[in-house]
Amino acid sequence: MMLFDYDGIDKLIENIKFNTGYDFSEYKEKPFKRRVRVILRKYKCTSVKELIKNLNNNREEYQKIIKIITINVTEFFRNKEVFDQFESILESDIKEGYTYSVLSAGCATGEEPYSIAFLFENLKRNNYLKYKIDAIDIDRGALDTAIKGKYPLEELKTIPEKFREYITIGESSFTVKESVKSNINFKIENLYVNDAISDSTYDFIFCRNVFIYFRRDLQLKILNNFYNSLKLGGYLVLGKVETLSNAFKDKFEMIDLRNRIYRKL
Ligand SMILES: C[S@@+](CC[C@H](N)C(=O)[O-])C[C@H]1O[C@@H](n2cnc3c(N)ncnc32)[C@H](O)[C@@H]1O
Missing domain, CATH: 3.40.50.150 (Vaccinia Virus protein VP39)
Structure with a gap:
């Protein structure tokens, strides 16, 4: 199993806010980390610091990761x-x-x-x-x-x-x-x-x-x-x-x- 380094996660939250206006500082730590793990896999990074470097304050990329964090799963007449x-x-x-x-x-x-x-x-x-x-x-x-x-x-x-x-x-x-x-x-x-x-x-x-x-x-x-x-x-x-x-x-x-x-x- 791949181990990821989450050091710098607060900086990631700060950068997301700066680039997109979305504030995830109030999210529960565990589920937020699970979403970050999905992002790390997608961007082929092993650490949050590496991810931040790769994203390079590019607004479009930050918009894409919002989609991964928010999870829009739904359906008509769900439940x-x-x-x-x-x-x-x-x-x-x-x-x-x-x-x-x-x-x-x-x-x-x-x-x-x-x-x-x-x-x-x-x-x-x-x-x-x-x-x-x-x-x-x-x-x-x-x-x-x-x-x-x-x-x-x-x-x-x-x-x-x-x-x-x-x-x-x-x-x-x-x-x-x-x-x-x-x-x-x-x-x-x-x-x-x-x-x-x-x-x-x-x-x-x-x-x-x-x-x-x-x-x-x-x-x-x-x-x-x-x-x-x-x-x-x-x-x-x-x-x-x-x-x-x-x-x-x-x-x-x-x-x-x-x-x-x-x-x-
Ligand atoms: C899993 S979907 C649920 C959709 C629908 N309510 C359902 O049960 O099928 C969760 C939605 O909540 C939205 N969401 C997450 N945080 C939010 C916030 N702070 N303010 C408004 N919407 C938010 C997400 O963008 C996502 O579209």
């Missing part, structure tokens, strides 16, 4: 059970004439906010309601894909048949219809920044597979921002991986333990 629960929450209390507001935090290439949008579109068939979704991510490259809303055909496999009317299927790709896209506002934002989400209030906040990599104090800060940005009775959907810190247990009612869905008290 379908979470969406089934979300759908039944919506159906149990349909507010006619209401405009639902949703935040998809760490939306990656857009599959999560589009899946949410498909559910709302389906509800709109029999109910008079509107929705708007803010979808944010730190990674500009991922957001560019999200904004285009164009995906390879393999991604169709997780989209249930009933939602296919909201996409246009071509020979090698499919595209989300403009009527759906127009409800989503994609924005580049860093979740650690205090005012990233503070001027909106939401009925639902989805934040799945995002802050597991962050240090605890940062997780608490983000959860606090979510709490403040949720309407009373609004839902926080953390999904299968993230957990709600005990510090927030009396501020939220547990709705679904397996899918980590909570309601603001």
Whole structure:
């Protein structure tokens, strides 16, 4: 097994910030090192110092390594059970004439906010309601894909048949219809920044597979921002991986333990 020398990792974080504006200083050490290991392999370096030398403050190269660090893995209806629960929450209390507001935090290439949008579109068939979704991510490259809303055909496999009317299927790709896209506002934002989400209030906040990599104090800060940005009775959907810190247990009612869905008290 190859051994890597991580000496200089703080300097790497500093250089990333200098060249790209992204600040990874609040990431947990272990997962961050795992990502750096992938970068070292890609650049055929055995030490962080050698990597820094090779990158030579080249902004384009630094942009490429951001993609490796942020991990944009996602899919339509990822962990379908979470969406089934979300759908039944919506159906149990349909507010006619209401405009639902949703935040998809760490939306990656857009599959999560589009899946949410498909559910709302389906509800709109029999109910008079509107929705708007803010979808944010730190990674500009991922957001560019999200904004285009164009995906390879393999991604169709997780989209249930009933939602296919909201996409246009071509020979090698499919595209989300403009009527759906127009409800989503994609924005580049860093979740650690205090005012990233503070001027909106939401009925639902989805934040799945995002802050597991962050240090605890940062997780608490983000959860606090979510709490403040949720309407009373609004839902926080953390999904299968993230957990709600005990510090927030009396501020939220547990709705679904397996899918980590909570309601603001
Ligand atoms: C693994 S993807 C999760 C995508 C989607 N939520 C899902 O569960 O399928 C994590 C996303 O979080 C984004 N991310 C990481 N740190 C972030 C930050 N500080 N602010 C906003 N987004 C961030 C990454 O760029 C990446 O696109």
